[in-house]
Amino acid sequence: MSSTHRQSPSREGIGIAPVTLSRFLIEQQRLPGCPCPAELRLLIETVARACKAIGHAISKGALGDVLGGLGSENVQGEVQKKLDVIANDLLLDANEWGGHLAAMASEEMETIHRIPNRYPRGEYLLLFDPIDGSSNVDVDLSVGTIFSVLRAPEACAGRDVTEEDFLQAGRDQVAAGYAIYGPQTLLVLTIGTGVYEFTLDREVGSWRMTDGPMRIPAGTREFAINMARRRQWSPAISRYIEERIQGAEGPLGIDYNMRWTASMVADIHRILKRGGVFLYPADHRNPGKARLRLLYEANPMSFLIEQAGGAATDGADRIMDLPPVGLHQRVGVVIGDAGEVAAASNRRSAAAATSREIERSLSTPG
Ligand code: F6P
Numbered sequence: 001m002s003s004t005h006r007q008s009p010s011r012e013g014i015g016i017a018p019v020t021l022s023r024f025l026i027e028q029q030r031l032p033g034c035p036c037p038a039e040l041r042l043l044i045e046t047v048a049r050a051c052k053a054i055g056h057a058i059s060k061g062a063l064g065d066v067l068g069g070l071g072s073e074n075v076q077g078e079v080q081k082k083l084d085v086i087a088n089d090l091l092l093d094a095n096e097w098g099g100h101l102a103a104m105a106s107e108e109m110e111t112i113h114r115i116p117n118r119y120p121r122g123e124y125l126l127l128f129d130p131i132d133g134s135s136n137v138d139v140d141l142s143v144g145t146i147f148s149v150l151r152a153p154e155a156c157a158g159r160d161v162t163e164e165d166f167l168q169a170g171r172d173q174v175a176a177g178y179a180i181y182g183p184q185t186l187l188v189l190t191i192g193t194g195v196y197e198f199t200l201d202r203e204v205g206s207w208r209m210t211d212g213p214m215r216i217p218a219g220t221r222e223f224a225i226n227m228a229r230r231r232q233w234s235p236a237i238s239r240y241i242e243e244r245i246q247g248a249e250g251p252l253g254i255d256y257n258m259r260w261t262a263s264m265v266a267d268i269h270r271i272l273k274r275g276g277v278f279l280y281p282a283d284h285r286n287p288g289k290a291r292l293r294l295l296y297e298a299n300p301m302s303f304l305i306e307q308a309g310g311a312a313t314d315g316a317d318r319i320m321d322l323p324p325v326g327l328h329q330r331v332g333v334v335i336g337d338a339g340e341v342a343a344a345s346n347r348r349s350a351a352a353a354t355s356r357e358i359e360r361s362l363s364t365p366g
């Protein structure tokens, strides 16, 4: 028998497994400036655990009696799905007792959920959209959970947290992320030090880093928009889309593709991985009427996209600078590849002239 040293068979051939979420967060905690203090780490790990449970419930589908509606409406007047409520409860239960939160707010709840007195109160505020794109659940398409973390203002020490304490600009977020329940279950996260993707290893039950720091690939000719809302678009958005539909025969001289999943999480995930832009503009004819929520959707997604080198506006201004005025406030969203966002945003004066030109060119035969 050879006397050469041999590696133990148990380590040989296994390779080094990708870093776990826990290890990533602990290493972030040790970085200069400590971007991830222990309480924030525990909070993120708790949200990730709840997302595992949500993913598990979703995957049972009809066998778990989790599909379909409840016959009730949420505060937005939208039909609630069973899974909207299950996921909301899972997030509340998981995060109530850990001592890292002062209060929570959810797209599915009319007002905030304070941490009950029987538990210690922490220094963070958690906001979430428990199931984003929930109309997709019943037809087995991707859905997600979006979350955002703020610091509770110092002024709320010694008194009850109020809704106003949540009304902070997106740039004040300390963490944001989403879980996506698709062919794989993923967690995509930022704590302001880049964007990292973790894949759920179902056999072991842990999240392992599979991408990051993520950068939005530039120059991808793909836009995501609900074309059926066309009559609501501003001249600037109409022009932006019209130019892209004209493709190689239009002023840009290049073809674009369109994608629409009806789940913001899935569209944003595709953009982080492959590039492109997502638009859900506010209704130009009816100021203030928009689809997506500033605090539960637009702000966390803007934080992620900016951290990956992209941009996000409401059609004119940076979303993360908008001062929130209400917990369930809605906002127009143009988000993704920075060049595409700039092209679709803030072109109001130029757009008026150009949309007239486009109308003329479309009505001119030949
Ligand atoms: O949560 C709102 C949402 O479901 C997003 O996830 C998605 O992008 C959008 O609404 C879909 O809108 P529509 O029903 O107009 O396609």
Ligand code: MN
Residues within 6 Å of the ligand: 129, 131, 132, 133, 264, 297
């Ligand atoms: Mn949503």
